[in-house]
Structure formats: structure tokens, C-alpha cells
Amino acid sequence: MEHPSNDDQCKSSVVVTYGNQVTDKVKERSRDQREPLPGEPKCVICNRYGEYICDQTDDDICSLECKQTVLCRVANTQLPVNLPPPKRLTATDECFYVRDSGSQSGSVFFSSDQTELLRSRLEIHVKGDLVPPPILSFSSCNFPQKLLQNIEAAGFEMPTPVQMQAIPAALSGKSLLVSAETGSGKTASFLVPIVYLCANFRFEQFRDRKKPLAMVLTPTRELCIQVEEQAKLLGKGLPFKTALVVGGDAMARQLHRIQQGVELIVGTPGRLIDLLTKNDIQLGDVKIFALDEVDCMFQRGFRDQVMQIFRALSQPQVLLYSATVSQDIENMVSSMAKDVAVVSVGKPNRPNKVVKQLPIWVESKQKKQKLFDILMSKQHFMPPVVVYVGSRLGGRSLI
Ligand SMILES: Nc1ncnc2c1ncn2[C@@H]1O[C@H](COP(=O)(O)OP(=O)(O)OP(=O)(O)O)[C@@H](O)[C@H]1O
Numbered sequence: 001m002e003h004p005s006n007d008d009q010c011k012s013s014v015v016v017t018y019g020n021q022v023t024d025k026v027k028e029r030s031r032d033q034r035e036p037l038p039g040e041p042k043c044v045i046c047n048r049y050g051e052y053i054c055d056q057t058d059d060d061i062c063s064l065e066c067k068q069t070v071l072c073r074v075a076n077t078q079l080p081v082n083l084p085p086p087k088r089l090t091a092t093d094e095c096f097y098v099r100d101s102g103s104q105s106g107s108v109f110f111s112s113d114q115t116e117l118l119r120s121r122l123e124i125h126v127k128g129d130l131v132p133p134p135i136l137s138f139s140s141c142n143f144p145q146k147l148l149q150n151i152e153a154a155g156f157e158m159p160t161p162v163q164m165q166a167i168p169a170a171l172s173g174k175s176l177l178v179s180a181e182t183g184s185g186k187t188a189s190f191l192v193p194i195v196y197l198c199a200n201f202r203f204e205q206f207r208d209r210k211k212p213l214a215m216v217l218t219p220t221r222e223l224c225i226q227v228e229e230q231a232k233l234l235g236k237g238l239p240f241k242t243a244l245v246v247g248g249d250a251m252a253r254q255l256h257r258i259q260q261g262v263e264l265i266v267g268t269p270g271r272l273i274d275l276l277t278k279n280d281i282q283l284g285d286v287k288i289f290a291l292d293e294v295d296c297m298f299q300r301g302f303r304d305q306v307m308q309i310f311r312a313l314s315q316p317q318v319l320l321y322s323a324t325v326s327q328d329i330e331n332m333v334s335s336m337a338k339d340v341a342v343v344s345v346g347k348p349n350r351p352n353k354v355v356k357q358l359p360i361w362v363e364s365k366q367k368k369q370k371l372f373d374i375l376m377s378k379q380h381f382m383p384p385v386v387v388y389v390g391s392r393l394g395g396r397s398l399i
Helices: 006-010 064-077 112-121 145-153 161-171 186-204 221-235 251-260 269-278 302-311 327-336 364-376 392-398
Strands: 014-018 021-026 124-127 176-179 214-217 242-245 264-267 288-291 317-322 341-345
Touching: 112 124, 124 161, 145 186, 145 221, 161 176, 161 186, 161 317, 161 341, 176 186, 176 327, 186 214, 186 221, 186 264, 186 288, 186 317, 214 221, 214 302, 221 242, 221 264, 242 251, 242 269, 251 269, 264 269, 269 302, 317 327, 364 392
Parallel strands: 176 317, 176 341, 214 264, 214 288, 242 264, 288 317
Antiparallel strands: 014 021, 124 341
């Protein structure tokens, strides 16, 4: 594999080669780069379409010009600075009298009655043995200062209920099936433990090992991009690098990124299988396997791909997330890991009462016609209307 040195990259037209494959040229100037499509990564300097072209940072960059700006900034920020200590949030709910552990970490102990009361107030339901009590603040988790600063910089002052329960449970090593309504903060509830456990592992042992330690799968490229962006924010300044493995981007670059050494892979099942079958990626060190939108991931089509990837790992801790959970999902999950704790927050599995749901069974070929019949009908069509489709292509074919 050839990879140009920094100096080489600063000369004009650069072609990056990996093995026998030649990928797109890295753009020399920011103005040569295209505008990003909605949801695509943006250059941290100029907001044009961004890629991983700078191994020294985790940032998306559009061109060699912006890469140079980023590297100058990195050099400046490596000067020592006196950062203010992170704001520590204390447990302030007067209903709970908690015994301070006496440590500096801010961790508190709950009796089992207090744990039950707290869970019922927060509408947290837990099935499974030895699930730790909820946390009331991020600072009670003994996270390194840098991670606490990143959490604060992301705008997260207090954990949301799903984070209060899922974070300590994931940190305890338990495999989890978590359901909570959309927008409840599920993403950070699996990313925070992933960042902490990966960075900690690299700090304590195997500092030089490069194999990925965690993997997050989601059903779409757009969701992967969002998850990876949040992971990068939470892992900034820690030994925590990420790789995005999704369709639509050059596979050779994604492979190169993984081979350079990353802690987390975020990807869609299809592209990961492609990468696994065509290339030699070492997944034996993956310790945490997270699936977002499990209800979609366990539908026919995706399910086999997910299980194929899972079988390439060596019995990792599994973290499975969904807005809704069915019996079928619970069965699938118990085939993946033993002693899975089930955490649900709010009132899952119950559709919103104000939304009337009406399934209509039609042959696959007639789906589009039926949709247009509904949209044309005076009785049913009351704009505005949102039509959900399974893919970008599906969406385009309707326009
Ligand atoms: N502790 C927190 N404090 C403040 N904001 C938060 C916190 N955790 C997450 N958020 C923000 O809440 C929003 C929703 O979070 P997120 O996307 O993780 O929800 P979700 O449950 O995964 O939703 P979905 O099911 O749609 O994927 C995001 O903008 C996120 O940045």
C-alpha cells in the first residue's frame, strides 16, 4: 500500500493509491471541492464536502488547502492551556436522600428502595439481574475529565432518563436491549460508554494495537453519518478514532482509514459485508457491538447481514436500541447474548393515541399506485403529508 507523505500531499495534483486501486484525487483547493448533499460530512474549515484525508486528526476536510489550515490549528492547540474544571452536576432532587461515597468522583449509592422509586419516577422499566441503579449526573461515572468536557461541550448538562439507566448498565458490561421514544437521547446512551471503554482500553493496555474495539451498525448512511459525528465530538482529544463504512463513498479510503487504526467503526450492514468479504479486516478485538434502530435491522433482508457480521466477532457485549421492541426482537437478542437486560423508558410499544394507524395490504407492485390513489383522494388527502420510504432511491422514484 502506498500512501503519500504530508510533503507529497502538499504538492499539486495528488492521487491516493491503495494496493492496486486508484481512488479519486484529493482536491488541492477548497474551491475545487463540491458542496455537500444534505446529511453528507462537511469540511470543518469551509463547509464544502469533507472526507478523511488527514490521518493526524479525526476531522472531515475537503482539500489539501484546508488540511493545512487544520494542521496549523492542531499545532496551536497543543500548547498547554488551563482549562476550567468541568461543571459538576449534583443530584438535586429533594425526594432522594443519598449517601455520598466519600470519593472525589461524585458517585452516590442508592438503596434498592431508592433505586425502585427513582426508576418509577423516571418511567424506567428494567428486566434482568444485577442492573446497576440509574445515575443522576455524568460526573458520577468516574469518566476522565476530557470526556466530561466533551459531554458538556456537546450541550449535555444532565443525562436524559434513558442515558441515566443505559450508561451505567453498559459500563457494567451487561448486554442490553433498550427502547425509548424517538429523540430521547438513545445515541449518546450507547456512544458515551463506547467512547469511555475504548479510550480506557487504549490508555491501559494495547496502546499500539490498531484493531477496532467497537462497532455500531445503523440501517442508513445518513444515520451512520450522524452517529459518527456525535462519536467524534464525544471522543475528541481521547485515544478514540472512528471510521465510517457506508455506501456512496470510495471503499478503498474507508479500508485505508480502518487499517490506519481506529477504535470505532460506524457502518451500514451492506457495505460492511462488502468490506469483510473482499478485504482482510480484523474484527477479533471488537468488544462492543451496538445496533441502532433494531426493529429495522432485524427485518428480513437486513437480519442475515447483521447476523453474518455478528458471527465475525468474538462474543462481544451487545447494545441494541430501538424505539419499539417486539417479542420477535427479544427472541433474536437472546440468541446473540446471554443475560440480556431489557431497559425501556416511557411507555414503549404503544402508538401515540392521536395518530390513527391503518395498515393496507397490497401486492408489492401495486404499492405505488395505491399511494397515489390515497394522495389524489379528496377524502384522505389533507396536506401537509409525510411519506416514509425505505431508501433514498425509493424516495426519488416517487418524485
Ligand atoms: N443529555 C442530553 N442533554 C441535552 N440534549 C441531549 C442529551 N442527550 C441527547 N441530546 C440531544 O437530543 C437530541 C436527540 O437525541 P438522539 O438523536 O440521540 O435521540 P434518539 O433517541 O437516538 O432519537 P431517534 O430514535 O430519532 O434516533 C439530539 O439533538 C441530541 O444532541
